[in-house]
Amino acid sequence: MSGIANAALVAVLAGPTVLLIARHTVTIAIRLRPIAVTAISAMAGLMVGVVLALPPEHAILLLPLAVLGCAAAVVDAHEGRLPDVLTWPLLVVTLLAGIVTAKGSGAVGATVLSVLAGGCVAVVMKAAVSTAFGWGDAKLVPTLAVVLVRHDAIVAGIVSMSVLVAVTAFIVGIRAADRSALVPYGPAMVVGTVGAAAL
Template sequence: MSLTHLSAALTGAVVGAAAGPALRSAVSRHTAAPRLPLLQAAAAVPLALLGAATGFTPVAAALGWAALLGVALAFVDAAEHRLPDALTLPAFAGTALLLGAAAVLDGRPGVLIRCLLAALALGALYGAMALIAPLGLGDAKLAPTLGALLAWYGWGAVLAGLFLGFLLAGLYGTALLLTRRARGGDPLPFGPFMLLGALAAVLLAA
């Protein structure tokens, strides 16, 4: 790992830990918030991983914003089985703004077309699945954010993030069934797996 990427990883960890109190406040508006050290660690780890993978590139701010909001969303979804608009909408708005700035700074304005198309495609896909499958509209509102971010790295990353999200959810659900901690009809929060799948796809692509 280069010194630049190591510095970015350390910066990400510090930013994630520092954002802990704000994230705790955001989570507490929707469910009982976890202990602050747990929330700080949950935010510091993905930001450190993203920093190590991407360094101080223009897209880092968009990834960091989505990761921080994603941590709050994951805790709320795990506890309440819902992804509130108060978190999904700012996640998308901030990501769109920061991706636009990153495209200008990186000299790649054309990539925004792919990001927009991916956001629309994943939003439509999850919206359709919410009508016929046990997925919520909150998942459909989170999907455009993840689609736009993944499309920065190409359509392959979009497909990888989509596949990994379903794979991780399937493995977790299977583990719950095998250990008899859940039954077939029990609800499963899908948001955390969407986020983990997207994180893994970004790390692989970057």
């Protein structure tokens, strides 16, 4: 079987896997309409397929975000929180993947520093916009920093995430009865990072 066929097969299985992971980490039962299940499965599968089509050193670093990050994003969209049970293991696995795939001590140092810098940025963002930016979002930032630094995609990632958060806010604003509706940042952060890093 060719590499593309393998990637397609794994991508088809990834969507339902992401939903299963999300369903096991929610506190409120997820009741999705069939069209939502299809859309989430297709998006998760597409992200995993794109990641698996990359060179192995890039795929290894991005795959945890494409799977665990997508599951966390589903929970965030449903409950307005990014669960610790997904964000902490995601950070550890991504950091280890970053260190293992690093070529030279400079890349290892950059990987470790990106976690620290991402953590500092997250704390500043949480302090600056505490009502909009939650601790779950803050816990996700160091993971995204590792991915974006290692793929030399910091600017593209920030722009992608910002645009997707704005689109999310617009959609939530249209659907909400009042302006106090919660805007989940997780989906935009995960999709924006994977998209920027995969380009």
